Amino acid sequence: MFDQFVNFVRDVFSEPTAFIPLHEPRFTGNERRYVMDAIDSTFVSSVGQYVDRFEEQIRDYTGASCAIATVNGTAALHIALLLAGVKRDELVITQPLSFIATCNAIAYTGAEPVFIDIDVTTLSLSPTKLKSFLDSHTEVRTGNCYHIASGKRISACVPMHTFGHPAQIDAIVQVCRAYHIPVVEDAAESLGSTYRGQQTGTFGLLGTYSFNGNKTITCGGGGMVVTNNEQLGKLAKHLTTQAKIPHRWAFDHDHIGYNYRLPNLNAAMACAQMEQLDMFIAHKRHLAEQYARFFSNYAYQFIQEPTQSQSNYWLNAILLNDRRERDEFLEFSNNRGIMTRPAWTLLTKLPMFENCLRDDTTNAQSIEDRLVNIPSSVILA
Structure with missing residues (x-):
């Protein structure tokens, strides 16, 4: 299959000899x-x-009441966690x-992550395992959720919509609501993806997007916080501009602010990229259809959008049989000029987070061992 895959990708991308990257931007508009x-x-x-204008475009596209542009997606997530009330020495599920930025943003607040396993159909946080953990290890008192063994407050939950595929976000929000835990969606990869007709990033108290160079649309960097809470939206705008009190010449500040x-x-x-977003997604979905047809002839699973979802297919992915075969595929394809990449190393294995609280991570480990991302750039005729 490896040879057939390389030939297929070169044919689809109309690149018989040139290097084919994993995901490159397209600048074809204004x-x-x-x-x-x-x-x-x-x-x-x-x-x-x-x-x-960009903030207005995001509001119109997502249906969120407020959109606040930031310098990158990690900054957006950091601010969103602060707005959700996360404080030092607390816990965030x-x-x-996930990409390291998810946990870095948590660490910036002084809080610690708690790791709950993923669902294999979405590759994102499992609402079933989330509920099981909360039922077994936490209690609600005085309107807050506390981890019983450590006594620490669980101040937020951050599901990430992996590779652009929507999580079971309504179920996650429902579980967290019962435990008084605000949900902050890491929708960095999923702008344009919908779950039950609603844009990812708009289900929780706050959501965040990224516009890094490898995202579906990009501005070199860039991020966005969205929320339907007008008060939080105003505060987000204020905090991200150094908390400066508006005045024609005076420099007065009333909070710790951020640049x-x-x-x-x-x-x-x-x-300009937003003007092309729907077109980009249509082309990416067409590419995913071509991949799905190709892999249907082989004993490898092509990751498709979950039920009741429409994915932007930011990064296409396949599952091989085991880590050995995954590594053979990575070496074979990259040696032939087809850029492929494994899933991220699990955050629980990184030295900064290896001692953090965790539940069972069987599903995540299985995906890490077998998943490979394959070329996913927008193909324009």
Whole structure:
């Protein structure tokens, strides 16, 4: 199958000999014109019309009441956790299969992650295992959830929509609501993905997106916080601009603030990318259909969108039989100019988080051993 895969990818991407990356950006719209306009305006930093326009585009697209642009997705998640009330020496539930930024943002608050296993159909936090952990190891008192053994408050839950595929987010939110735990969605990879017709990132108290260079749309960096809580939205805007009290000349600040605002230059590119988002997703879904047909002829599972979901298919993925075969596939494809990558090393194995609380991680370990991401760039005729 390995040879057939390489030939198939080269045929689909119409690249008979050139290197084929995992996911590269496409700039086919107004990117250059908007960026030059931002330069000509002299508003190239965190104030400018494109920042406002980008936030409006995200509000319109997702249906969220508030959207606050940030310099990157990790900054967005950090601010969202602070807004959710996460404090030092508290606990935040998340999943072991995720990019390091998820746990880094938790660590920035001074809190510690608690790792709950994933669901194999979504590759994201399992609501069943979440409920089992909370039922067995926590209690609710005075309107808060506490981990019984450590006595620490569980102040948030951060499910991540893995590779753009929606988690069972409504069930996760329902479980957390019963335990008075706010949900902050890490939707960094899933802009444009929907669950039961609703955009990922808009189910929890807050949600966050990333616009890094390898995402479905990009502005070089960039992130976004979304929420339907107007008060939190205003505070997010305030905190990400150094908590400066608006005034024509005075420099007064009323909170510890953060230099997290997105520059207008980046926002200009983002606005052009947003205009093409639906088109990009349509092409990515077509590529996923082609992969699904190809792998149906072989004894390997192509990861498809969960039920009741529509995925942006940010990164396509397959499951091989074991880690040995996974590594053979990675070496074979990369040696032939087809970029493939394994899933992230489980966060529970990293030295910064290996001593954190965890439940069973059997599903996550199985996915880490067998999953490979395959080329997923938008193909334009």
